[in-house]
Amino acid sequence: MSSHVTAQEMAAYVDGGTGVDFWALEVHLEKCAGCRDDLAKAAAPSLDPLLSGAHTAIRAQVATGPAPVPRRRVRVLAQRWTVWSLMPWTLTTAVALVAATVLDQAFPLRPSLVLLLAPVAPLSGLAAAWSARADPAWETISGTARFGLELLLGRTLVVLATVVAFLGLTGLYLGRSPVMWLLPCLAFTSATLLLGGFVGVERAALGLGLGWLAVVVAPALVTAQLPVLVGGSSAALIWGLTALGLGAAALLRASDHQQSRGQ
Known part of the structure; x- marks a missing residue:
């Protein structure tokens, strides 16, 4: 892959879809800082629900879990x-x-x-x-x-x-x-x-x-x-x-x- 990753290829890579050469794209990402930044921006919306769910689960465990054991x-x-x-x-x-x-x-x-x-x-x-x-x-x-x-x-x-x-x-x-x-x-x-x-x-x-x-x-x-x-x-x-x-x-x-x- 000689040119930069297109928006369509980036979206397909984030969604795990077809129509993109994953190996060639990942090789390009290792060398191109600009495309890595674009990947981070493209992946951010899809990660928000996951991070939000993890945050909610952790807060629930802290609220309902056992209290910390004091150390002597x-x-x-x-x-x-x-x-x-x-x-x-x-x-x-x-x-x-x-x-x-x-x-x-x-x-x-x-x-x-x-x-x-x-x-x-x-x-x-x-x-x-x-x-x-x-x-x-x-x-x-x-x-x-x-x-x-x-x-x-x-x-x-x-x-x-x-x-x-x-x-x-x-x-x-x-x-x-x-x-x-x-x-x-x-x-x-x-x-x-x-x-x-x-x-x-x-x-x-x-x-x-x-x-x-x-x-x-x-x-x-x-x-x-x-x-x-x-x-x-x-x-x-x-x-x-x-x-x-x-x-x-x-x-x-x-x-x-x-x-x-x-x-």
């Missing part, structure tokens, strides 16, 4: 700040801390696994909370106004609250000072947020976790000696300053998370 505030906050996909990672962290507590209790002369694992305990949850593969609603969430640093900080607080609760129970049971596991935990969380703005939170959590296990945890288990960085008298001051510095740097570089969406 606790449930709304839970859905806003966390996702159910975090549950497996939370259970994994809990099982790891329970196993570490049992081993610490059974082998008191060996290096404390609770203190060794405390710094990296929240990292798996952070990776899952900001992973496109772990969140089934990622595509929907990524298009919302809250996507970015605000959502990341909210989920980070949920992960930290969960991990700190488990560490608090295990530390209380073993008689460990909260400072020795809380400050390293905060330092690694801040480091993950800071590096996550450049390489993605998932990659940052994986790199920091594997690095800590290879450089600190594995040698401690081999030598049967707790590193000074974990159990020394000056460790608390070092971890406190580190957590403060990394936290401030993460806040100063907060805009990096807006630029690295979806990493």
Whole structure:
């Protein structure tokens, strides 16, 4: 079809009648914006009854249907700040801390696994909370106004609250000072947020976790000696300053998370 669609051909196409080459007409419509505009005008009158009927049906359903079910505030906050996909990672962290507590209790002369694992305990949850593969609603969430640093900080607080609760129970049971596991935990969380703005939170959590296990945890288990960085008298001051510095740097570089969406 070299010329534009005539009024008769357009009417036949809209009505689904005969006497027109539908395939050739549709090929022409794909290339001709003017004819597409004419098609929209020609189809508008025939669509009015359909749209009007749909509008009436929807209004009737709204008027006679059940009232909206109010959602409880606790449930709304839970859905806003966390996702159910975090549950497996939370259970994994809990099982790891329970196993570490049992081993610490059974082998008191060996290096404390609770203190060794405390710094990296929240990292798996952070990776899952900001992973496109772990969140089934990622595509929907990524298009919302809250996507970015605000959502990341909210989920980070949920992960930290969960991990700190488990560490608090295990530390209380073993008689460990909260400072020795809380400050390293905060330092690694801040480091993950800071590096996550450049390489993605998932990659940052994986790199920091594997690095800590290879450089600190594995040698401690081999030598049967707790590193000074974990159990020394000056460790608390070092971890406190580190957590403060990394936290401030993460806040100063907060805009990096807006630029690295979806990493």
